[in-house]
Amino acid sequence: MQLAENIPIALTAVRANKMRSILTLLGIIIGVMTIITMQSLITGLRKSIHEQVTALGSNVFQVQKFPAIHTGGDMFRKYRNRKNITLKEYEAVKEHVTAAKSVGAEYWMGGQELRHGEHKTLPIISVCGGTPEFIDNNGYEIGDGRFITPQDVDHNRQYVVLGADVARQLFPYDDPLQKEIKISGRRFEVIGVLQSRGSTFGQSRDTYVVIPIGSFIKVFGKERSLNITVQAISAELYNTAMEQTTGVMRVVRKVPPGEPNDFDIFSNDTLIEFFDNLTRYVRIVAIAIASISLLVAGIGIMNIMLVSVTERTREIGIRKSIGAKRRDVLWQFLIEAIVLSEAGGVIGIVLGLTLARLVALVSPVPAAVPIWTVVLGLLFCSAVGLIFGVYPATKAARLDPIVALRFE
Amino acid sequence: MLIQLENITKNYQVGTVTVTALQGIRMDIDHNEYVAIMGPSGSGKSTLMNILGCLDTPSSGSYLLNNNRISDLDDDRLAEIRNREIGFVFQTFNLLPRANALQNVELPLIYRGLPAAKRRTQARDALASVGLADRMDHKPNELSGGQRQRVAIARALVNNPSIILADEPTGNLDSRTGDEIMEIFEGLHEAGNTIILVTHEEYIAEHTDRIVRLRDGLIERDEAANGGH
Numbered sequence: 001m002q003l004a005e006n007i008p009i010a011l012t013a014v015r016a017n018k019m020r021s022i023l024t025l026l027g028i029i030i031g032v033m034t035i036i037t038m039q040s041l042i043t044g045l046r047k048s049i050h051e052q053v054t055a056l057g058s059n060v061f062q063v064q065k066f067p068a069i070h071t072g073g074d075m076f077r078k079y080r081n082r083k084n085i086t087l088k089e090y091e092a093v094k095e096h097v098t099a100a101k102s103v104g105a106e107y108w109m110g111g112q113e114l115r116h117g118e119h120k121t122l123p124i125i126s127v128c129g130g131t132p133e134f135i136d137n138n139g140y141e142i143g144d145g146r147f148i149t150p151q152d153v154d155h156n157r158q159y160v161v162l163g164a165d166v167a168r169q170l171f172p173y174d175d176p177l178q179k180e181i182k183i184s185g186r187r188f189e190v191i192g193v194l195q196s197r198g199s200t201f202g203q204s205r206d207t208y209v210v211i212p213i214g215s216f217i218k219v220f221g222k223e224r225s226l227n228i229t230v231q232a233i234s235a236e237l238y239n240t241a242m243e244q245t246t247g248v249m250r251v252v253r254k255v256p257p258g259e260p261n262d263f264d265i266f267s268n269d270t271l272i273e274f275f276d277n278l279t280r281y282v283r284i285v286a287i288a289i290a291s292i293s294l295l296v297a298g299i300g301i302m303n304i305m306l307v308s309v310t311e312r313t314r315e316i317g318i319r320k321s322i323g324a325k326r327r328d329v330l331w332q333f334l335i336e337a338i339v340l341s342e343a344g345g346v347i348g349i350v351l352g353l354t355l356a357r358l359v360a361l362v363s364p365v366p367a368a369v370p371i372w373t374v375v376l377g378l379l380f381c382s383a384v385g386l387i388f389g390v391y392p393a394t395k396a397a398r399l400d401p402i403v404a405l406r407f408e
Numbered sequence: 409m410l411i412q413l414e415n416i417t418k419n420y421q422v423g424t425v426t427v428t429a430l431q432g433i434r435m436d437i438d439h440n441e442y443v444a445i446m447g448p449s450g451s452g453k454s455t456l457m458n459i460l461g462c463l464d465t466p467s468s469g470s471y472l473l474n475n476n477r478i479s480d481l482d483d484d485r486l487a488e489i490r491n492r493e494i495g496f497v498f499q500t501f502n503l504l505p506r507a508n509a510l511q512n513v514e515l516p517l518i519y520r521g522l523p524a525a526k527r528r529t530q531a532r533d534a535l536a537s538v539g540l541a542d543r544m545d546h547k548p549n550e551l552s553g554g555q556r557q558r559v560a561i562a563r564a565l566v567n568n569p570s571i572i573l574a575d576e577p578t579g580n581l582d583s584r585t586g587d588e589i590m591e592i593f594e595g596l597h598e599a600g601n602t603i604i605l606v607t608h609e610e611y612i613a614e615h616t617d618r619i620v621r622l623r624d625g626l627i628e629r630d631e632a633a634n635g636g637h
């Protein structure tokens with residue numbers, strides 16, 4: 001007998017006891033639903049973080065005074081005694097890090113209100129004093145006009161490149177190029193507009209402007225810490241570049257051997273790592289819930305299969321009397337158990353996907369379904385059916401035909 | 409010789425008591441014989457039929473079917489023999505309630521491993537031969553007792569078995585329906601089948617060629633039927 005012949009038999013049996021089957025399946029449905037919902041939300045989040053939070057260009061990392069992500073409240077006390085990062089370190093990194101393709105420097109000043117005629121922005125604009133490497137190392141592209149050149153930096157020109165949002169706010173109707181805007185009371189000529197980077201979790205990423213670093217120092221001074229962005233020559237040299245940079249920084253800052261760094265290195269991976277750590281516990285809890293309900297479901301399936309075998313003792317007798325072998329009966333009930341748990345798996349997946357969609361609809365959390373979780377979920381269901389179906393199916397297969405036929 | 413029974417005994421252990429159902433049966437049955445087994449209730453008729461049908465194994469003695477020693481065979485070989493060599497018709501029909509007539513008749517062919525299309529035509533032919541061509545997709549509970557027994561007979565003969573065994577096939581039917589069933593058996597016998605049936609009714613036994621009478625697990629008499637052909 002072919003194994004597939006058992007599938008219609010199993011479907012008939014499952015359908016004959018609809019209510020009982022559904023109740024039995026609740027455990028599996030809940031387990032699979034939990035896994036699918038959690039996985040698709042976490043994966044969705046992870047994906048959007050990948051896409052949007054990639055704060056830096058590819059193969060780029062950034063040296064900064066404070067850690068980018070801080071857990072625990074004591075962060076300020078712990079890090080504020082660190083020395084500011086200065087242009088001296090920037091020059092050293094630029095000179096000695098041979099694995100670097102380009103090294104950029106950035107000063108930042110937040111909370112600025114920019115003006116053009118009677119138009120003004122909200123006082124939330126960040127002003128960056130940067131070098132020409134800014135655009136590449138931060139993964140931006142020029143939308144209109146041009147970016148700051150080395151000559152602009154050398155001559156401390158009063159030029160500004162606008163983020164897309166700033167351009168929209170100050171120049172709702174006309175072309176911003178060659179117009180003048182005021183930053184902290186000083187005049188700057190607009191030479192370019194950056195392409196929009198969209199928003200991350202509702203926060204715009206286009207609310208700043210870039211001016212040559214020397215011009216920045218003239219306006220805001222340099223009593224602040226510098227960010228140094230380093231782009232490695234290639235992906236292979238990324239770690240080398242990071243090691244070289246760390247070494248150079250420690251030498252220039254005179255960090256004694258054995259002491260921890262008194263600066264931080266931030267990369268795209270930092271955020272993703274942070275997020276993965278954050279969601280690890282959510283994943284563990286989800287897997288625990290799912291495992292427990294799959295276990296409960298398995299016991300339920302075993303129970304209902306035992307009932308089913310007893311109820312159908314006569315049927316087993318009839319089948320054996322006309323030539324069913326042990327393995328025919330064994331597979332009949334194993335496949336019935338698997339079909340039962342797969343039915344639960346499919347319902348669980350559909351509910352899980354629906355739930356994830358709903359959450360994605362009413363919250364900024366996106367949903368993405370990794371196909372492997374669906375496959376894995378279905379495999380798990382089959383395994384549950386198989387494992388917990390073995391005992392009842394063996395019991396059925398071992399029945400003596402004549403005893404089974406006499407069963408009332 | 410199709411069937412050779414030598415000193416077949418069967419004991420049942422019920423608690424501490426041993427019940428002897430068969431005390432030593434010797435019997436030969438040849439191809440195309442038509443045999444009735446009779447005897448009072450509890451004389452061992454069903455026990456003997458179950459052993460003949462390879463549903464049960466004797467406590468001692470030897471059973472040769474087509475010169476194969478049945479007692480040497482394992483479970484799966486016995487299942488194969490039940491599938492290929494034997495067609496069993498029960499007093500209580502023993503059809504699968506959720507399957508329709510055609511599916512019930514197909515069942516032995518499924519276990520034999522025939523492909524679906526072949527199964528279907530063979531099962532159809534078998535049902536047609538018992539006069540149920542127009543009831544193929546009826547479930548057992550949508551059929552009369554006589555029709556159910558005819559489905560059971562179609563299932564028994566669909567695999568072209570060496571023997572058809574019927575334990576009180578008319579026991580649950582009225583006499584007119586019983587006669588119709590007996591006519592089918594007669595036709596099968598004439599077509600060359602070997603048939604062994606158990607009955608309590610003399611007039612039914614009269615249809616056969618040979619009557620084996622049991623009493624207390626022993627053969628009391630083994631004679632030609634006077635109504636025989």
Ligand SMILES: Nc1ncnc2c1ncn2[C@@H]1O[C@H](COP(=O)(O)OP(=O)(O)OP(=O)(O)O)[C@@H](O)[C@H]1O
Pocket residue numbers: 420421422427428429447448449450451452453454455456
């Ligand atoms: N499974 C069993 N366990 C114990 N004793 C049994 C079993 N099956 C049959 N017997 C005993 O064996 C004897 C023969 O039973 P069997 O069913 O063969 O009789 P029978 O001739 O078919 O009777 P009936 O005409 O009533 O069907 C009886 O005494 C019965 O009690």
Ligand SMILES: [Mg+2]
Pocket residue numbers: 453454455575
């Ligand atoms: Mg009987």
